[in-house]
Amino acid sequence: MSSxxxxxxxxxxxxxxxxxxxxxxxGAPLLIFEPEGLPRMRALSKELAQVKAENVELTRDVAHLRAxxxxxxxxxxxxxRIARGKLGLVRKSEVVFQFGKGR
Structure with missing residues (x-):
């Protein structure tokens, strides 16, 4: 063979x-701009931010409930206080007066 x-x-x-x-x-631009590409990534990033914010709020709620x-x-x-306020309980020594609605 020659050169x-x-x-x-x-x-x-x-x-x-x-x-x-x-x-x-x-191929790269097609993959980026197809519905499962960059738009999907942006939507997932937005959803991630919402989930993180919800987690922060839930963490606060959990701390409040633990306290x-x-x-x-x-x-x-x-x-x-809870027995009286939420359950409507009274002590045995207390007298409860209930008044009807005025006409």
């Missing part, structure tokens, strides 16, 4: 990288 001969191996060695580059230049549980365990006055 002027063109073999299939030389063609593949030169054409394959160019073909891969061409495919990447065409309330500790208060109920250690403070009989807190238990009485």
């Amino acid at each position: 002027g001969d063109f073999s299939l191996g030389d063609f593949v060695q030169r054409a394959l990288p160019l073909a891969i580059l061409g495919l990447a230049l065409i 309330e549980v500790l208060d109920l365990k250690d403070n009989p006055t807190a238990v009485e």
